[in-house]
Amino acid sequence: MDRRDVLRAAAALPLLPSLSSVAFAQVYPARNVTMIVPFPAGGQADLAARPVAQALERILGKAVIVDNRAGGGGGSVGNAAAARAEPDGYTLLMTLSSLAVLPEADRLFDRPVAYEISQFMPIARVLADPTLLAVPASAPWKTAQDFVEDAKKRPGQITYGSSGPYGTLHVAMEMFASSADIKLLHVPFRGAGPALTALLSGTVQAIAAAPGTLKPQVEDGKLRVLGNCGAKRIASFPDVPTFQELGYKDVEMYIWAGLFAQSALPAPIAARLREAMAQVMTSPEVLKAFETSGSLVAYQDAPAFAEFVAVDSARLITAVKKIGKVE
Numbered sequence: 001m002d003r004r005d006v007l008r009a010a011a012a013l014p015l016l017p018s019l020s021s022v023a024f025a026q027v028y029p030a031r032n033v034t035m036i037v038p039f040p041a042g043g044q045a046d047l048a049a050r051p052v053a054q055a056l057e058r059i060l061g062k063a064v065i066v067d068n069r070a071g072g073g074g075g076s077v078g079n080a081a082a083a084r085a086e087p088d089g090y091t092l093l094m095t096l097s098s099l100a101v102l103p104e105a106d107r108l109f110d111r112p113v114a115y116e117i118s119q120f121m122p123i124a125r126v127l128a129d130p131t132l133l134a135v136p137a138s139a140p141w142k143t144a145q146d147f148v149e150d151a152k153k154r155p156g157q158i159t160y161g162s163s164g165p166y167g168t169l170h171v172a173m174e175m176f177a178s179s180a181d182i183k184l185l186h187v188p189f190r191g192a193g194p195a196l197t198a199l200l201s202g203t204v205q206a207i208a209a210a211p212g213t214l215k216p217q218v219e220d221g222k223l224r225v226l227g228n229c230g231a232k233r234i235a236s237f238p239d240v241p242t243f244q245e246l247g248y249k250d251v252e253m254y255i256w257a258g259l260f261a262q263s264a265l266p267a268p269i270a271a272r273l274r275e276a277m278a279q280v281m282t283s284p285e286v287l288k289a290f291e292t293s294g295s296l297v298a299y300q301d302a303p304a305f306a307e308f309v310a311v312d313s314a315r316l317i318t319a320v321k322k323i324g325k326v327e
Contacts, residue, residue, distance in 0.1 A: 003102070006323070007110045013183070015096050016224055018299060019118070021108075025027070027278065028039065028088065028212065028268075028269050028272055029040060029043070029060050029061075029062045029063060029087055029089065030062075031090065031091060032063040032090075032099070032100060032206075032207055033056070033060065033062060033063070033064045033065070033089070033090050033091075033107065034064075034065050034092070035049055035052075035053050035056075035064055035065065035066050035067065035068050035089050035092045035093070035094055035133025035259075036067050036069050036078050036081060036082045036091065036092065036093050036094070036095075036109075037066055037069070037075060037078065037094050037095075037162060037192070038069055038070065038071075038072075038076070038078020038079050038081075038082075038093070038095055038192055039068065039070050039075050039078070039096075039190075039191035039192060039195045040052050040068055040070045040176070040190060040191035040322075041068055041193055042129065042191070042192065042196060042197075042213065042258055043163065043191050043192030043193045043209075043210075043213060044096060044129070044192060044209075044210040044212060044213060044255050044267030044295070045075070045094050045095055045096050046068060046193070047127075047210070047212045047213065047295065048094055048127050048257035048295075049066050049094040049106055050066055051255075051286045051289035051290065052064050052126060052277075052280055052286065054096065054139070054283060054285070055211045055279075055280040055283045055286050056276055056277075059276045059278060059280065060090070062118060063218070064092075066094075066193055069081055072091075072102075072114065072164065073213075073299040074096075074098040074105075074163055074164040074165065074166050074167025074168070074170070075095060075096065075102070075103065075163070075167065075191075075230075076102045076106075076114045076115075076164075077114075078093070078095070079095055079114070079115055080115040080243065081186035081291055082095075082109075082120075082262070083113060083115035083116075083119040083262065084115075084261070085119065085262060086262075087134075087262035087263070087264035087266070088262065088265075088266075088269070088308060089119065089261065089265060089266075089267045089269040089272070089273065091261075091262075092123070092259055092260065092273075093259070093261070094122070094126070094257060094258070094260075095245070095257070095258065095259055095260060096167075096168050096255060096256065096257055097104055097254065097255060097256050097312060097316060098163075098166065098167045098168045098171075098316075099117060099260070099309075099311075099313075099314075100118070100309065100311070100313035100316065100317065101167075101168075101171065101229055101316045101317060101320050102115075102166060102167075103115065103117060103168050104166075104317045104321070105118055105165065105166040105317045105320060106318055108133050108320070108321070108324070108325060109143055109325060112126045112242070115254055117309075118311070119262060119263055120260040120262065121201065121260060121261045121262060121263045121265055121270060122252070122258060122259075122260055122302050122305040122306045123258070123259040123261055123270070123273050123274055123277055123300070123302055123306040123310060124246050124258060124259050124273075124274065124278075124281065124299060124300065124301060124302065124305060125255045125257075125258040125279075125298060125304075126256075126258055126259060126281070126298070126299065127210075127257040127290065127296075127297065127298050128254050128255075128256040128257075128298035128308075129210045129211050129214055129230075129234070129254060129255055129256070129294050129295050129296075129298075130211075130228050130229045130230025130231075130234065130242075130252075130253065130254050130255070131168065131169065131172040131208040131209060131210065131229040131230075131253045131255050131273050132208065132209060132210070132211055132214055132227065132228055132229065132237065132240065133173075133206065133207075133208055133223050133225065133227040133228075134199070134206065134207050134208075134209060134217075134218075134223045134224065134226070134231070135147070135199075135205060135206050135207075135223065135224055136199065136200070136205070136223060136224070136321060137221055137223055137224045138225045139205065139224065141224075143226060143239070143298045144227040144243070145246070146226075147206070147211065147226055148180045151177075151180070151182035151183070151184060151187055151235055152181075152182055153181040155182065156184070156185050156309055157185065158184050158185065158206060158308050159184070159185045159186075159187050159203075159204040159205050159206070160173050160184050160185070160186060160187065160204055160205065160206040160208070161187050161188075161189055161194075161195030161196070161198045161199055161203070161204040161207045161275055162187070162188050162189065162207070162208075163188075163189060163190070163191050163192045163195055163281065164188045164189065164190065165186075165188050165255050165300045166193070166323070167188075168253070168255045168318055169192060169207065169255075169321075170188065170196060170254040171209045171253065171319050171320060172207070172208035172229055173186070173207075173208045174186075174319070174322075175229070175250065175251055175252075175253055175319050176227070176229065176243060176248065176251050178207070178250070178287075178322065179248040179250045179251045180248055181247070182254035183231070184312060185254060186230055187203070187204050192209055193213075194279075195207055195209070195301060196209060196214075196217070200217065200223075208229065209255075210255045210295060211236045211237060211293075211295055212290070212293035212294045212295035213295040214295035215236055215237075216292075218237075219235060219269075219270060219275065225237055225240050226240070226244070227241060227243050227246065228240050228241065228242045229242070229251055229252060229253040229254070230242055230253075230254060231244060231252055232253065235296070236294035236295075236296075237294075238290045239313050241326070246302075252315070253319075254327060255306075255310065256298070256312070257307060258309070259273075259277060260302075260314040262275065268312070269278065270302075271305040274301060274302055277301075278299075278301065278307060281297055281299035299326060317321050
């Protein structure tokens with residue numbers, strides 16, 4: 001069974017439960033729920049988790065505690081912790097598109113795989129934004145072409161920050177660099193939040209990040225956005241061209257956030273969480289929170305989300321293999 005089959009099977013688990021699982025579901029949740037975010041505060045996963053957790057609390061009637069468990073490249077420590085947790089609905093994972101990439105990176109280096117994507121059950125997609133190339137407002141580059149021309153004159157000298165090796169931000173920048181035939185210097189951090197702080201402080205010179213994390217800094221006049229990795233322009237940055245518009249046809253990268261549980265989660269608990277998330281993603285408070293941040297809701301229920309993950313992961317894994325080994 002390949003990755004796509006695993007995800008489809010997980011999302012399509014039958015909702016005809018045993019009597020014991022029905023009894024368990026009837027009291028779920030009986031205590032607080034933990035939502036692991038495998039990155040520090042300030043990044044896309046954290047931005048997605050907090051409004052969702054607050055809305056879930058109202059629906060489930062128990063506290064949903066966001067646990068920022070950063071560490072490892074691209075969120076591997078938090079992802080692995082969620083994979084190892086008891087499949088009882090009390091440990092959820094709000095993570096990003098790097099979820100499927102990191103096991104492949106482990107294999108690339110012939111090191112123990114921290115987790116497998118088959119250990120997870122998709123519950124709901126929350127956000128799906130294109131990554132955007134941002135630089136300080138004081139930088140000399142006014143356009144993406146300015147950036148490319150300078151990078152060609154100074155190969156390996158322009159630095160960019162990421163959430164860690166093979167994380168979404170790293171892959172996005174390397175995808176762009178490959179298409180533009182430029183060489184940049186990668187500086188990994190423990191999450192998108194620290195990478196953004198490094199950009200604002202001048203420690204690095206560029207970053208690829210989600211619209212929601214960049215919008216407040218752009219509005220404050222601290223950052224400038226040069227390009228959009230998506231196939232279409234977005235409402236929060238309507239004047240920013242896509243890289244495909246600029247002639248970089250191979251550049252297409254999204255930083256999605258989604259809620260997962262363990263693949264062995266009892267079907268009635270999975271059904272309860274899916275029902276709750278369907279309510280969450282139509283909640284006026286959640287819609288407003290994401291709209292204010294510049295990241296519009298991109299809700300998908302489990303079956304559609306599983307298919308989306310399979311297709312997107314295949315593209316990302318291809319990109320990782322092209323990047324090759326990096327420390």
